[in-house]
Amino acid sequence: xxxxxxxxxxxxxxHFAAIFDMDGTLIDxxxxxxxxxxxxxxxxxxxxxxxxxxxxxxxxxxxxxxLSRLFxxxxxxxxLKELLKEKEAFYRExxxxxxxxxxGLVDFLTGLKNAGIKMAMATSATVxxxxxxxxxxxxxxxxxxxxxxxxxxxxxxxxxxxxxxxEKLNTPASQCIVxxxxxxxxxxxxxxxxxxxxxxxxxxxxxxxxxDLIIDxxxxxxxxxxxxxxxxx
Numbered sequence: 001x002x003x004x005x006x007x008x009x010x011x012x013x014x015h016f017a018a019i020f021d022m023d024g025t026l027i028d029x030x031x032x033x034x035x036x037x038x039x040x041x042x043x044x045x046x047x048x049x050x051x052x053x054x055x056x057x058x059x060x061x062x063x064x065x066x067l068s069r070l071f072x073x074x075x076x077x078x079x080l081k082e083l084l085k086e087k088e089a090f091y092r093e094x095x096x097x098x099x100x101x102x103x104g105l106v107d108f109l110t111g112l113k114n115a116g117i118k119m120a121m122a123t124s125a126t127v128x129x130x131x132x133x134x135x136x137x138x139x140x141x142x143x144x145x146x147x148x149x150x151x152x153x154x155x156x157x158x159x160x161x162x163x164x165x166x167e168k169l170n171t172p173a174s175q176c177i178v179x180x181x182x183x184x185x186x187x188x189x190x191x192x193x194x195x196x197x198x199x200x201x202x203x204x205x206x207x208x209x210x211x212d213l214i215i216d217x218x219x220x221x222x223x224x225x226x227x228x229x230x231x232x233x
Contacts, residue, residue, distance in 0.1 A: 019177065020143075021123055024202050040083065108222070157191065195213075
């Protein structure tokens with residue numbers, strides 16, 4: 001019976017793909033994004049930005065969409081792009097001394113790669129921000145594809161970015177597992193018809209709903225545990 005189980009797991013792992021958000025999922029940088037948004041709010045007299053507002057309305061959403069929504073009445077497109085530069089400068093200054101992968105991530109990605117599992121990154125971050133992270137953490141080689149928000153028309157919580165990643169990996173959405181930390185990202189993964197693993201960098205486990213698995217980091221996760229998520233079908 002155990003041999004049959006092991007063969008089933010091996011067969012499943014050949015056919016599912018893993019799709020990872022970046023901010024808050026591969027790196028625990030969300031507090032530094034929050035601080036950088038606070039700095040921007042303070043500079044432009046937008047009032048106090050609370051954690052609740054940040055985690056529910058800003059985290060996981062493309063930055064230009066947020067800037068347009070919050071600052072669009074006072075800035076044209078060129079002005080919004082300058083705000084983007086300011087916000088990202090705040091963020092990189094704050095986060096650079098602390099930049100590191102979430103515990104267990106590097107070994108986990110290596111294990112998935114060795115198991116032949118296809119992987120993509122699907123993030124709302126800018127290309128510059130992606131490069132900033134991947135220059136410090138040597139995991140770019142683990143991903144078969146990197147998809148950013150400029151490659152789709154609708155941002156999270158719409159499922160487009162995850163569906164685009166699945167398309168690039170040539171894997172049906174039903175055979176994909178999304179790794180996310182934000183509420184918008186979780187909604188996007190579920191709307192795409194994918195399994196969702198949520199990590200508790202931005203929200204307490206009790207506040208993460210409609211997911212298939214909740215983790216604090218990657219130290220105890222492996223391809224077999226991911227394959228087991230498909231037993232629930």
